[in-house]
Amino acid sequence: MQILYVGNGNYNHRGARYYDVGRKLVNGLIRGGHNVYFFSDRDTARAESWFGASKCGAASCNRIFLETCANFSPDLILFGHADLITLQSLQAVRKMSPRVKMAQFNVDSICNPHTIAQIKSTLPCMDATFITTGGPALKKFHTPNGIVCYIPNPIDDSIEWPRCFERSDQPYDVFWTLRALKGSYADDLRLDAPLFLEKSGKVNIRYYGMNGQPLLYGAEYFREIAKAKMGLNISVARTRADETDAAAEEMYLYASDRLSQYMGSGLLIFAVRKNRLEDVFAEDKEMVFFSTKEELLEKIIYYKNNDAARREIARAGWEKSHRFFNEKLVAKYIVEKTFRLALSEPYAWPVQDY
Numbered sequence: 001m002q003i004l005y006v007g008n009g010n011y012n013h014r015g016a017r018y019y020d021v022g023r024k025l026v027n028g029l030i031r032g033g034h035n036v037y038f039f040s041d042r043d044t045a046r047a048e049s050w051f052g053a054s055k056c057g058a059a060s061c062n063r064i065f066l067e068t069c070a071n072f073s074p075d076l077i078l079f080g081h082a083d084l085i086t087l088q089s090l091q092a093v094r095k096m097s098p099r100v101k102m103a104q105f106n107v108d109s110i111c112n113p114h115t116i117a118q119i120k121s122t123l124p125c126m127d128a129t130f131i132t133t134g135g136p137a138l139k140k141f142h143t144p145n146g147i148v149c150y151i152p153n154p155i156d157d158s159i160e161w162p163r164c165f166e167r168s169d170q171p172y173d174v175f176w177t178l179r180a181l182k183g184s185y186a187d188d189l190r191l192d193a194p195l196f197l198e199k200s201g202k203v204n205i206r207y208y209g210m211n212g213q214p215l216l217y218g219a220e221y222f223r224e225i226a227k228a229k230m231g232l233n234i235s236v237a238r239t240r241a242d243e244t245d246a247a248a249e250e251m252y253l254y255a256s257d258r259l260s261q262y263m264g265s266g267l268l269i270f271a272v273r274k275n276r277l278e279d280v281f282a283e284d285k286e287m288v289f290f291s292t293k294e295e296l297l298e299k300i301i302y303y304k305n306n307d308a309a310r311r312e313i314a315r316a317g318w319e320k321s322h323r324f325f326n327e328k329l330v331a332k333y334i335v336e337k338t339f340r341l342a343l344s345e346p347y348a349w350p351v352q353d354y
Contacts (some may be wrong), residue, residue, distance in 0.1 A: 006079030009040030028331030111246030160264030175228035
């Protein structure tokens, strides 16, 4: 199958973000036997702008996108946060190639009004939309001609290479990364929990992107993960519009792609109960759950002092995530759902359409 992937190639970051979800899905599609052409909307727009700004080159980007569609003649166009491609361009593709299928995915929290607006802006042309939140909250994105489904963040063993469960000599007990200047709010557990662990003096935590510590990208990111035993999974839990708590259904199964990077690297994962990941990963067998920072500290200390248990749960989580949540399966699922094919696998996540 000819598949055109449209998303941010991050060329301006010089390879520092080589592990984003779009890259993994492209890997999965290629490994599934498809011919995939990567079209980077933002990088094309920057190249077409006198000022190197993507917004200034947006019109040219859309023209080049249409030329690419004409030249490549895709059977499927998959959009990953391709915000510069307009609805008018998508409608032009429909007119040019009536049989082409179009799908989009979004990995951001749907408690954010901006995310909702981004997804809805192109829904009239989408045969399928895939979101890393599950359950009935997806109903708001249903259209007469398009379905919406949950997908997990994929794991790619060519990218997530550490096997932290195999060792006991790591210098850090806990690892955590964040972009604290983007999307943080009052009483943000993503900030409060790691600082609480550090202040306790009982946990050796290494964090980046908050409290004055630099951001961490590139190959160094995984080299640092490899120095730790355990990792946190704490996602945004409030809207950015008015800082109200997100509704429970808007949090169901949601996790940043940080989860796939940590779990895929063999860290023992501590996840907030509010996201209900226990519906996918067995509690205290594949993942550990907590509700408060005090409970989190207590459990981390337990597994710090019981290293064999830490390694066993981390290993089980690593094995399940690589076996059932890898890039090839998630890519295959996207194709099957978009083309309304019978599912060929017993997928380990909810497969309901909305």
